[in-house]
Amino acid sequence: MTTEAVSSRSQAQIPAPAHRDYNYWIRSFVAGGVAGCCAKSTIAPLDRIKILLQAQNPHYKHLGVFATLTAVPKKEGFLGLYKGNGAMMIRIFPYGAIQFMAFDNYKQFLSKQLGISGHIHRLMAGSMAGMTAVICTYPLDVVRARLAFQVTGYHRYTGIRNAFQTIYHTEGGISGFYRGLTPTIIGMAPYAGFSFFTFGTLKTLGLSHFPEQLGKPSLDNPDVLVLKTHINLLCGGIAGAIAQTISYPLDVARRRMQLGTSLPDSDKCFTLTKTLKHVYSQYGIKKGLYRGLSLNYIRCVPSQAVAFTTYEFMKQTLHLN
Numbered sequence: 001m002t003t004e005a006v007s008s009r010s011q012a013q014i015p016a017p018a019h020r021d022y023n024y025w026i027r028s029f030v031a032g033g034v035a036g037c038c039a040k041s042t043i044a045p046l047d048r049i050k051i052l053l054q055a056q057n058p059h060y061k062h063l064g065v066f067a068t069l070t071a072v073p074k075k076e077g078f079l080g081l082y083k084g085n086g087a088m089m090i091r092i093f094p095y096g097a098i099q100f101m102a103f104d105n106y107k108q109f110l111s112k113q114l115g116i117s118g119h120i121h122r123l124m125a126g127s128m129a130g131m132t133a134v135i136c137t138y139p140l141d142v143v144r145a146r147l148a149f150q151v152t153g154y155h156r157y158t159g160i161r162n163a164f165q166t167i168y169h170t171e172g173g174i175s176g177f178y179r180g181l182t183p184t185i186i187g188m189a190p191y192a193g194f195s196f197f198t199f200g201t202l203k204t205l206g207l208s209h210f211p212e213q214l215g216k217p218s219l220d221n222p223d224v225l226v227l228k229t230h231i232n233l234l235c236g237g238i239a240g241a242i243a244q245t246i247s248y249p250l251d252v253a254r255r256r257m258q259l260g261t262s263l264p265d266s267d268k269c270f271t272l273t274k275t276l277k278h279v280y281s282q283y284g285i286k287k288g289l290y291r292g293l294s295l296n297y298i299r300c301v302p303s304q305a306v307a308f309t310t311y312e313f314m315k316q317t318l319h320l321n
């Protein structure tokens with residue numbers, strides 16, 4: 001994922017690796033997983049509030065973002081802000097690991113095998129990596145959403161294992177874990193694509209035009225320039241904000257479809273088209289399709305900033321550059 005700037009005097013001295021061994025893929029997997037966990041842990045409370053607002057939870061639907069953020073600890077205790085986070089951590093490590101590792105692989109494949117380079121291969125590789133990660137970890141995302149949607153005193157599921165068992169036995173077996181997969185994949189393509197594209201483009205432009213102001217030597221190779229930490233955070237935040245704006249309505253539809261029978265109007269949320277039409281007709285654009293977007297801006301900026309910055313740091317620490 002990293003776009004490095006190598007000084008001309010030493011570029012010829014750095015041999016390109018003939019192949020990437022098994023240990024490289026393990027290190028890449030770990031780097032992506034750690035990046036994902038750090039990012040999601042940073043914004044876990046905001047993530048739960050987003051789910052409550054998106055799906056119009058009856059206990060909080062009359063409240064706004066900040067009012068809900070205040071109301072949840074009063075009603076459910078401080079740990080209520082982290083409800084469903086256990087399932088999130090189980091999901092996000094493989095999700096982040098697969099996404100970042102797949103991005104590196106897809107980018108190389110597009111460049112070397114298909115001859116697609118420049119900015120467009122970042123967009124395509126990011127979209128493909130996001131969809132790959134979603135498909136591999138989707139059941140965990142469904143369980144996490146169900147647990148986060150619950151309110152203390154009105155529990156349907158007692159934990160991760162019980163949620164898996166209940167969904168499997170009452171919602172059609174394996175297919176119950178893939179409700180909302182279509183809008184998730186459709187939404188992930190532009191989200192992950194524009195996220196990686198924006199970050200990579202900003203990084204390349206920064207290191208190309210302002211190497212001394214924005215860059216610093218890599219920890220594992222002083223001849224390679226990487227972005228300074230605060231610039232990395234800024235680029236990651238901008239990338240997340242742009243990507244969220246483009247894909248947010250599909251994220252709303254995904255959440256409502258995932259929640260399934262947890263919602264009273266679940267019969268109107270079986271397909272992507274029906275869900276979008278229902279939300280639009282029932283709540284409109286601002287209070288429906290984009291409900292909770294202000295919170296998403298607040299949460300996606302630190303989340304993406306931490307994710308990209310942690311991954312860049314882990315790549316240097318694990319000698320992946």
